[in-house]
Amino acid sequence: MSTAKGMKLTLKVWRQKNAESKGNLETYELEDVSPDSSFLEMLDILNDGLIQKGETPVEFDHDCREGICGSCSLYINGEPHGPGRRITTCQLHMRSFNDGDTIYVEPWRAKAFPVIKDLVVDRSAFDRIQHAGGYISVNTSGNTQDANAIPVEKENADQAFDAATCIGCGACVAACKNASASLFVSAKISQYALLPQGQVEAKDRVQNMVKQAQEEGFGPCSNTGACEIECPKGISLENIARMNREYLAASLAK
Amino acid sequence: MSESKGLLKSHIVKKYWMAATGLFLCLFLVGHLAGNLQLFMTSYEGQLQFNEYAVFMTTNPAVKILSYLTYFSILFHAVDGVVITLNNRKARPEQYAYSKPGKNSMWSSRNMGILGTIIFVYIVVHMQNFWYEYKFGETPYMLSDNGAPLLMDGSEVKGGEIQNGAVYLNGDQVGDAMRDLYTVVQSSFQEPLLVAFYVLGMIAIAFHLVHGFQSGFQSLGLRNPKYSPLIMKAGYAFAIIVPLLFAIIPIYMLIVA
Structure with missing residues (x-):
């Protein structure tokens, strides 16, 4: 693999000192980047160079680097997680780009996701939405019953699992023209709404989570479908329809 | 809120x-x-x-x-x-510098x-x-194929005259004339x-x-x-x-x- 020819790249990276300061796009030139390196490795190389020059490295979120933690969050060349489909930024490789390319790297843009520094945004709004209802009140300390004791229809179990694959990265918000969190919120609602254990709090859950999302400043859903296409886990718009249905039923009931 | x-x-x-x-x-x-x-x-x-x-x-x-x-x-x-x-x-509030929504x-x-x-x-x-x-x-106004005025219900008024949207026959108003939207x-x-x-x-x-x-x-x-x-x-x-x-x-x- 080491025989691959190195790439020359121009990077336009969003630099912002802190939440209060005004940021700007900074231009960096990189030589001899391996096409086999991941996007985050490429940023590591950029940061090594910056540190050696005595400059402040570019701050960006990352953790597992294998597409499951939901930490990485970059808006690359006009799309969340870059040009690939069903991958996170850490799963994007430089072979997706061409030698001589200019690559724009920006943070998620949303009122509810304020920039903390450079490419890092505060996604605690997602945590607060979860706290508003993304749980079931079952006592699981020491008296957990067997999972198969309550029969669940296979189709429902599969759909609930698909919804639960959401890693909460926020790409749906980043992609949406209204910075709406509908795909995230609906996935977190669906993973319980489809299971018997989730029924007890179903009405409160949908009302409280939807309310919290709106209060955080996420926009309305315009059904453009951008979120579904950019979601690294392929969460379906069907979840948003389910949320709309659940919210209507809950609003009519109480 | x-x-x-x-x-x-x-x-x-x-x-x-x-x-x-x-x-x-x-x-x-x-x-x-x-x-x-x-x-x-x-x-x-x-x-x-x-x-x-x-x-x-x-x-x-x-x-x-x-x-x-x-x-x-x-x-x-x-x-x-x-x-x-x-x-x-x-x-x-803050837009992307470079975006490809398409x-x-x-x-x-x-x-x-x-x-x-x-x-x-x-x-x-x-x-x-x-x-x-x-x-x-x-x-x-819509006229019959004989050139006579038509009332709103489509009936023909032979010898009738249209004035200000109404049909008159021998000086008496008999109804509103059918307008010709077509x-x-x-x-x-x-x-x-x-x-x-x-x-x-x-x-x-x-x-x-x-x-x-x-x-x-x-x-x-x-x-x-x-x-x-x-x-x-x-x-x-x-x-x-x-x-x-x-x-x-x-x-x-x-x-x-």
């Missing part, structure tokens, strides 16, 4: 109203189109039938209720649409507000052209610029419907793997066929007449 649980403030509830009024307006389009298709009959009988239809549409009480429901839907859809568009923009969504889905504004302007001009003209303008439409569409305006209006409606039809079902939660592909296809078919048939009428009037 604590009141945002209130039904009117919720983003989702605003979308329910958008969907309900929008889908009702889709039904209205079908009814309106059915009426308009009568304009293709250029014979005297066709002209008479269209004008009798115009009388029915402006006098029938059931139609009246439907028309008020339609006006309400148009206005509510427009106002709700403006409010939603403003909320949409609030959620992203990679993940359709232009029409992202520009419903612009399309809606064009359609609203179109509706105002359209109402002025025909609705206002028919109600308050100086329209020509000729108003036909003569309006002799103006190529107006025809072009109407065709553009229909193109805007087509793009609005490409997104709006399926989006309405989605907002109301009416979606599942079995019938959603059907809704998508029906939406595309509706968005192409209905505005196309509407748009052909002014072109036909310009070319044939």
Whole structure:
């Protein structure tokens, strides 16, 4: 693999000192980047160079680097997680780009996701939405019953699992023209709404989570479908329809 | 913000109203189109039938209720649409320096507000052209094939005279004269610029419907793997066929007449 020819790249990276300061796009030139390196490795190389020059490295979120933690969050060349489909930024490789390319790297843009520094945004709004209802009140300390004791229809179990694959990265918000969190919120609602254990709090859950999302400043859903296409886990718009249905039923009931 | 649980403030509830009024307006389009298709009959009988239809549409009480429901839907859809568009923009105060929205969504889905504004302007001009003209303008009157005035119910008044919209026979008023909306439409569409305006209006409606039809079902939660592909296809078919048939009428009037 080491025989691959190195790439020359121009990077336009969003630099912002802190939440209060005004940021700007900074231009960096990189030589001899391996096409086999991941996007985050490429940023590591950029940061090594910056540190050696005595400059402040570019701050960006990352953790597992294998597409499951939901930490990485970059808006690359006009799309969340870059040009690939069903991958996170850490799963994007430089072979997706061409030698001589200019690559724009920006943070998620949303009122509810304020920039903390450079490419890092505060996604605690997602945590607060979860706290508003993304749980079931079952006592699981020491008296957990067997999972198969309550029969669940296979189709429902599969759909609930698909919804639960959401890693909460926020790409749906980043992609949406209204910075709406509908795909995230609906996935977190669906993973319980489809299971018997989730029924007890179903009405409160949908009302409280939807309310919290709106209060955080996420926009309305315009059904453009951008979120579904950019979601690294392929969460379906069907979840948003389910949320709309659940919210209507809950609003009519109480 | 604590009141945002209130039904009117919720983003989702605003979308329910958008969907309900929008889908009702889709039904209205079908009814309106059915009426308009009568304009293709250029014979005297066709002209008479269209004008009798115009009388029915402006006098029938059931139609009246439907028309008020339609006006309400148009206005509510427009106002709700403006409010939603403003909320949409609030959620992203700082824009991306470089964005490729075309990679993940359709232009029409992202520009419903612009399309809606064009359609609203179109509706105002359209109402002025025909609705206002028919109600308050100086329209020509429909005559029988013998040249005698016709009453609103289509009966002929031999030897009658029309004055200020009423039919007089031997000096006595016998009823209101049937207005000739057909000729108003036909003569309006002799103006190529107006025809072009109407065709553009229909193109805007087509793009609005490409997104709006399926989006309405989605907002109301009416979606599942079995019938959603059907809704998508029906939406595309509706968005192409209905505005196309509407748009052909002014072109036909310009070319044939």
